[in-house]
Amino acid sequence: MDKLQKPFYALLGVVTLGLIGWGASSAGAEGVAFGFFTALTIGGSLVCVWERSVVRSAFSLMATFTGVAGLFLLLGADFLAVAQILIYVGGILALILFGVMLSPPDMAERKLSRVLGGLVLMLGAVAWVGSKVAGTVAWATADELPEPSTKVDEIGVGFLDPEGYVVPFELAAMILTVALVAAVYIARRKASDLNDPRAEESA
Amino acid sequence: MGLGAYIAVSAVLFAIGVVCIVSRRNMIYVLMGIEMILNAANINFVAFNRFNGDAMDGRMFAIFVIILAAAEAAVALGIVLNVYHLFESIKPSDVDLMRD
Numbered sequence: 001m002d003k004l005q006k007p008f009y010a011l012l013g014v015v016t017l018g019l020i021g022w023g024a025s026s027a028g029a030e031g032v033a034f035g036f037f038t039a040l041t042i043g044g045s046l047v048c049v050w051e052r053s054v055v056r057s058a059f060s061l062m063a064t065f066t067g068v069a070g071l072f073l074l075l076g077a078d079f080l081a082v083a084q085i086l087i088y089v090g091g092i093l094a095l096i097l098f099g100v101m102l103s104p105p106d107m108a109e110r111k112l113s114r115v116l117g118g119l120v121l122m123l124g125a126v127a128w129v130g131s132k133v134a135g136t137v138a139w140a141t142a143d144e145l146p147e148p149s150t151k152v153d154e155i156g157v158g159f160l161d162p163e164g165y166v167v168p169f170e171l172a173a174m175i176l177t178v179a180l181v182a183a184v185y186i187a188r189r190k191a192s193d194l195n196d197p198r199a200e201e202s203a
Numbered sequence: 204m205g206l207g208a209y210i211a212v213s214a215v216l217f218a219i220g221v222v223c224i225v226s227r228r229n230m231i232y233v234l235m236g237i238e239m240i241l242n243a244a245n246i247n248f249v250a251f252n253r254f255n256g257d258a259m260d261g262r263m264f265a266i267f268v269i270i271l272a273a274a275e276a277a278v279a280l281g282i283v284l285n286v287y288h289l290f291e292s293i294k295p296s297d298v299d300l301m302r303d
Contacts, residue, residue: 179274
């Protein structure tokens with residue numbers, strides 16, 4: 001068993017409490033919700049990178065997707081939050097769990113040095129770029145945020161409006177049809193139908 | 204919460220997604236990392252949409268990203284299935300047909 005497992009989860013818990021506390025002190029109830037969903041998002045993805053077993057990683061991804069849906073809610077995009085849960089948690093996660101059946105248990109696959117080194121490098125790079133960007137770009141922020149419009153029919157009108165997104169909408173429909181038919185076709189082929197170039201070489 | 208907080212969350216999620224793709228030797232983790240990166244992009248779209256007035260564009264983009272992510276996951280899983288049949292392994296480094 002991993003010696004670092006307990007310290008890792010303890011650290012995650014401390015960071016979660018810290019985030020919620022920071023949110024509460026800076027923005028009240030909304031800040032608490034923001035801190036909670038942020039901790040869910042980031043913590044879930046960290047657990048996904050950290051864990052050895054694919055099943056645990058896949059389920060921790062559920063926390064990430066749910067946290068992102070919560071952030072969408074805080075940003076006033078209700079429809080997107082529901083779509084996120086439906087498609088990601090209900091659909092894509094189930095697909096990934098299918099892939100779990102393909103991966104033999106390989107406890108030596110995760111190299112801690114690689115994961116930790118990668119995390120330090122990437123977070124450092126992001127922090128560096130972020131500090132540069134934050135120093136030069138003036139974000140366009142409305143002083144008073146308008147009430148978020150939560151009507152679903154606006155999205156529908158946006159999709160079908162000739163001035164709006166009707167062409168990307170049709171393209172998306174076509175891509176979905178082609179991609180799903182192709183995915184079923186690729187996945188349903190039997191192993192005997194595939195010509196294995198290595199087998200031909202040896203023959 | 205201001206725009207900066209959401210962008211910071213999205214940046215961290217993106218970084219962890221890249222680490223997930225790069226540091227693990229398993230194609231399933233590559234798929235999971237891609238989903239994290241797409242989610243990070245979506246947070247950015249929705250956050251900028253919220254803090255830049257009441258236009259709908261950012262949310263529409265986010266919906267298109269979700270649509271494409273669904274298609275991508277299905278196709279990617281089909282490819283992973285076939286790679287497993289061919290190579291009896293889903294380590295990215297084992298897929299080396301074109302090397303020799």
